[in-house]
Amino acid sequence: MTKILTASEAAALVPSGATILIDGSGGGVNEPTAVLQALEECFAQTQRPTGLTVLHVSGMGDGKGGGIDLLAHEGMVARVIGGHWGWSSRMQEMAFAEKIQAYCLPQGTLSHLLRDIAAGRPGVVSHVGLGTFVDPRHGGGRLNESAVDDLVEVVELGGREWLFTKAFPIDVSVIRATTGDTDGNLVMDGEGLLAETLSAAQAARNSGGIVIAQVRNLVDAGTLDPRRVRVPGILVDAVVIDPNQRLSAATADDPYLTGALRAPATSHIPMPLSVRKVIARRAALEVRSQDVINLGFGMPDGVASVLAEEGLGDQVTFTVEQGHIGGVPAGGSDFGMAVNPAASIDAGHQFDWYDGGGLDVTVLSFAQVDAAGNVNVGRFGGRAPGVGGFINISQGTQRVVFVGTFVATRDAYELGGEKAIGLPSGGSNKFVEEVEQISFSAERAHETSQSVIYVTERAVFELRPDGLTLTEIAPGIDVEADVLTHMDFRPKVAADLRQMDARSYFTPPMGLTLAPQTQKGAVDE
Structure with a gap:
C-alpha cells in the first residue's frame, strides 16, 4: 500500500x-x-x-x-x-x-x-x-x-x-x-x-x-x-x-540558513542609532568573555549586532532554543534559524541543556514589570502571545537581563544631540503595581540566587533581596520627573545611583571589552 x-x-x-x-x-x-x-x-x-x-x-x-x-x-x-x-x-x-x-x-x-x-x-x-x-x-x-x-x-x-x-x-x-x-x-x-x-x-x-x-x-x-x-x-x-515548500514565510530558500553553505565573513553593517540600539548596548555590558548566551525574539537580538560592531562576536557563543549552538541567530520571521552554527540539535536536547543550567546569561524582552520584580510577556493589552521558551530560558540561567523601553509609546526619541537622550512626553506605564500574568517569578529568582537586571533607555533596575532597586539613570534626566512619576509604584533607589554609559547614546562604537567569566555553576534549583 x-x-x-x-x-x-x-x-x-x-x-x-x-x-x-x-x-x-x-x-x-x-x-x-x-x-x-x-x-x-x-x-x-x-x-x-x-x-x-x-x-x-x-x-x-x-x-x-x-x-x-x-x-x-x-x-x-x-x-x-x-x-x-x-x-x-x-x-x-x-x-x-x-x-x-x-x-x-x-x-x-x-x-x-x-x-x-x-x-x-x-x-x-x-x-x-x-x-x-x-x-x-x-x-x-x-x-x-x-x-x-x-x-x-x-x-x-x-x-x-x-x-x-x-x-x-x-x-x-x-x-x-x-x-x-x-x-x-x-x-x-x-x-x-x-x-x-x-x-x-x-x-x-x-x-x-x-x-x-x-x-x-x-x-x-x-x-x-x-x-x-x-x-x-x-x-x-x-x-x-509540496514542491513549493518554503524555508519560512519570509524566505523561500537560503543555503546559509539550512547549513548547506557557510556564509563568508563580511564587514558588519552597524545598527543605526536608535532607542533599540541604546538598550542593546547597555545589555551588552552584562556579557562576559566566553559566555554561552540565549537572545530572545525582538529587541534582544540587537545585542548580537552590538557585539559584532565592537568586534566581540567571536568571544561568546550564541544559542537558539530551537536547537542551534554557535553562529549568528536569524531575526524577524526567520527567528529560530541561524547562520554558521557550530552544531544543530533537536530542540528537546537543547531544552535539557537550558533547564539544567547550561546558559551563562540570557537577554529577554519584557512587556510589564511589577513592584516585586515579576515579569510578564505572555498576556497584556488584550493580546496573549504566550511565553514560548521564555520560562525555560529565564529560569535556567544564573544571569538574566530583561530589556524594553521604559514606557509603551510610538513617539520618537531624540538621541546623540546636545542632550544624550530626549524623551517622548507620552506613553503608558510598563512598570506596574502587579503584572497581569507572571512569566518570570521574582520569588523563584530569590530562591535560586539569580542575578536579574532590567534595562531601559533611561533607567536600569536590579532585583535585590529587599526588592526592585533603581541603580542607573541616563545622562541629563531627572529621577523624579523622568523615571519615578512614570511608574505605578516607587522602587527603592540605590544610595550609589550611577549614570548610564553616555557612549550608548551616540553613533560611534563604544570601544567595549568583555570582562572575564566568573566560575560557572549549574542553577540551584
Missing part, C-alpha cells in the same frame, strides 16, 4: 475529536503548510473534522492567517495547547471569545512531553514554571475561562516541589522534512531547524496514532543515506509532496 498521498487524502485521515500535533516553529519555519491548508479545505467542504485538540510546541503561523490560524474555525477546534501564540491572531481571538479551551505551557516542557508520551511515561516533572502562571496556584497555564481541565499539578519528590505536566495520547502528528522516500524515510537537510520532528512521530505512533509528513522532494526507497535519515519510515503513514 502506497504511503504517497495528496494533501487532501492525508487530511481526510484526521478523525473528529482527534488530538493533532502540528510540528514546526513561528514565522512559517518548518511549517507543513500544504497539509494545514488541506485540513481547512476539508472542513469547509465537509464540516469535518470537528472538535480537534491542537497541540503546537513552538509558535505556529506567519501573522497573516497561516499556521494554526488555518484551523481557527468555530466547531473545528475545541482546545489548543501551545507554547507560543504570537503568530496566530485568529486563534487568539477565538480564545478571548471563549470559543475554545486555551492553554499556554512552556515550549521546553511541551518539547519534553512528546518524548515522555513516546516512552509511555506519565508526563514531565520539572522545576520550570514554578511561581509563574503555569503553576496551578497561579492559573495552571490557562488562557481563558473555558480552559477547565487541569493539565499541570504540583507534586513533591525528594522533599522538593515540582510541576507535573500530564501526558496524553496524540492521535495525529503532522511533521515536515525536506526529502522523503517511498517507504517514508525522511531527511531534513533543507530545513532551518530540526524542531521536535522525531519525537512528534514517535509520540503519535506509540499512542496508536498516525503520522503525516510533508516533504518537498520524493525519491525511491533505498536511495537515502541512512546517516541522514532523521525519521525512519516505520513511523510514517503518509507522505505529502
Whole structure:
C-alpha cells in the first residue's frame, strides 16, 4: 500500500475529536503548510473534522492567517495547547471569545512531553514554571475561562516541589522534512531547524496514532543515506509532496540558513542609532568573555549586532532554543534559524541543556514589570502571545537581563544631540503595581540566587533581596520627573545611583571589552 498521498487524502485521515500535533516553529519555519491548508479545505467542504485538540510546541503561523490560524474555525477546534501564540491572531481571538479551551505551557516542557508520551511515561516533572502562571496556584497555564481541565499539578519528590505536566495520547502528528522516500524515510537537510520532528512521530505512533509528513522532494526507497535519515519510515503513514515548500514565510530558500553553505565573513553593517540600539548596548555590558548566551525574539537580538560592531562576536557563543549552538541567530520571521552554527540539535536536547543550567546569561524582552520584580510577556493589552521558551530560558540561567523601553509609546526619541537622550512626553506605564500574568517569578529568582537586571533607555533596575532597586539613570534626566512619576509604584533607589554609559547614546562604537567569566555553576534549583 502506497504511503504517497495528496494533501487532501492525508487530511481526510484526521478523525473528529482527534488530538493533532502540528510540528514546526513561528514565522512559517518548518511549517507543513500544504497539509494545514488541506485540513481547512476539508472542513469547509465537509464540516469535518470537528472538535480537534491542537497541540503546537513552538509558535505556529506567519501573522497573516497561516499556521494554526488555518484551523481557527468555530466547531473545528475545541482546545489548543501551545507554547507560543504570537503568530496566530485568529486563534487568539477565538480564545478571548471563549470559543475554545486555551492553554499556554512552556515550549521546553511541551518539547519534553512528546518524548515522555513516546516512552509511555506519565508526563514531565520539572522545576520550570514554578511561581509563574503555569503553576496551578497561579492559573495552571490557562488562557481563558473555558480552559477547565487541569493539565499541570504540583507534586513533591525528594522533599522538593515540582510541576507535573500530564501526558496524553496524540492521535495525529503532522511533521515536515525536506526529502522523503517511498517507504517514508525522511531527511531534513533543507530545513532551518530540526524542531521536535522525531519525537512528534514517535509520540503519535506509540499512542496508536498516525503520522503525516510533508516533504518537498520524493525519491525511491533505498536511495537515502541512512546517516541522514532523521525519521525512519516505520513511523510514517503518509507522505505529502509540496514542491513549493518554503524555508519560512519570509524566505523561500537560503543555503546559509539550512547549513548547506557557510556564509563568508563580511564587514558588519552597524545598527543605526536608535532607542533599540541604546538598550542593546547597555545589555551588552552584562556579557562576559566566553559566555554561552540565549537572545530572545525582538529587541534582544540587537545585542548580537552590538557585539559584532565592537568586534566581540567571536568571544561568546550564541544559542537558539530551537536547537542551534554557535553562529549568528536569524531575526524577524526567520527567528529560530541561524547562520554558521557550530552544531544543530533537536530542540528537546537543547531544552535539557537550558533547564539544567547550561546558559551563562540570557537577554529577554519584557512587556510589564511589577513592584516585586515579576515579569510578564505572555498576556497584556488584550493580546496573549504566550511565553514560548521564555520560562525555560529565564529560569535556567544564573544571569538574566530583561530589556524594553521604559514606557509603551510610538513617539520618537531624540538621541546623540546636545542632550544624550530626549524623551517622548507620552506613553503608558510598563512598570506596574502587579503584572497581569507572571512569566518570570521574582520569588523563584530569590530562591535560586539569580542575578536579574532590567534595562531601559533611561533607567536600569536590579532585583535585590529587599526588592526592585533603581541603580542607573541616563545622562541629563531627572529621577523624579523622568523615571519615578512614570511608574505605578516607587522602587527603592540605590544610595550609589550611577549614570548610564553616555557612549550608548551616540553613533560611534563604544570601544567595549568583555570582562572575564566568573566560575560557572549549574542553577540551584
